[in-house]
Amino acid sequence: MTDPVLSTHALVARYGDFQALYGVDFQIAEAEAVALIGANGAGKSTFLRAIMGLLPVAPDMVRLAGQPIGGTPTDRMVQKGIAIVPEGRRLFTGMSVEDNLRVAVDQAERLGRKGGWSLARLQQLFPILRDKARTPVQSLSGGQQQMVSIGRALLCQPRVLLCDEISLGLAPKVIREIYAALPEIRAQGTSVVLVEQDVGLAQSASDRLYCMLEGRVTLTGASGAVTREDIGRAYFGGSHAMV
Template sequence: MWLKITDLKAGYGGKEVLHGIDLDVAEGEIVALIGPNGAGKSTTLRTVTGLTAASTGSVTFRGEDITSRSTGWLVKRGLVLCPEARELFPGMTVLENLRLGSYAVRIASQEYDRRLEHVYEMFPKLADRQNQLAGSLSGGEQQMLAIGRALMSEPQLLLLDEPSLGLAPMLVTQMFELITTINARGVSVLLVEQNAVASLDIAHRGYVIEAGRIVGHDDAKKLATDPRVREAYLGGV
């Protein structure tokens, strides 16, 4: 497995939030992690990427134990988080924010230019606004910038935390189309989303998390038709 999480436990301030998570992502997959607010979805991503310390359990990436490794170390090995809050630098330009995405991997100028061209090809609006301050962009444009910054490191596994949050319905559709495009270009994806319908529609497999525990796991299409999942997360549709 590309990513394998085994019996992972973690929390904050002495309070355990994850109670033994088991989850994996194969090379080339989109895997969706769905569940209610406060279930531990974002904490799972933060623990995988070293932003939250694991208390027990293990995380391996491409066969290597990465449990509690630093975020910068992981980026160099191709595992990158695009956070829920985007965490852009609003007082810096679009181009400056994108440049930061390649900082940890220390690439040559020619390679930097190639990656930047690739991001601009995927997000033409960012090219048009490259000298504009990130803080002046619309919500959709800021999300494009956050993902574009993550792509500047050319991840092999991209962790996306609520990429459609706060976007207009038309932009939500475009965002999920973009995720499938990224995956088609060879990037595996672990997707955390409140929009369970759209997530399972593009995912290969899915996991359901409740109160820090995985309570369901199956092929995405099977999960989408599971009566319990439909009632709890898909509005009973």
């Protein structure tokens, strides 16, 4: 692969005395989609939190275009070009769809982030954001809220978009609509990291995948090359494999 835009190197993370990640090596190239799979508690969300500066890690454990950024505060991670679609969406309730999105526009302007995403382009990607612009976000369906959350992250003009369980609890039709937007997001040059429980969806939507178990990577490979048997072994134990 080409030089990674984002990489981790022997990444270790803790919650107090509890060690959650054990030496995770990871990389993603520009405009690439990489899936991160594994059972609940495998460390996938912790991995994203560690990248975003929400957990203390050493600077050289996370690199952006080769530069050490580990442990950088979250707002400065956004300034550097990393945005997250968090599990649970975490929108500003009591505010409209448009107002939620304008918060991200204002943040990007304040941080000096420039890019190709605007409210108009985002509304083309997800028309519901135009149709429901004045609707309070708490009145939306779960799928519509997820589109707002993705849109908010994109308006931060990221080089790397971290997506934490964006299909969780959504109807299949809505999941297809959300995942159908990924090619256009990548066409902007954005790299996408997908934490995903649905293995089939993860494989079909990504170029490569990593499987995690108990804070360690147990499988890496091209998404089209790994088999369900490979993934089954990686999910439940066995030595690290690269396919």
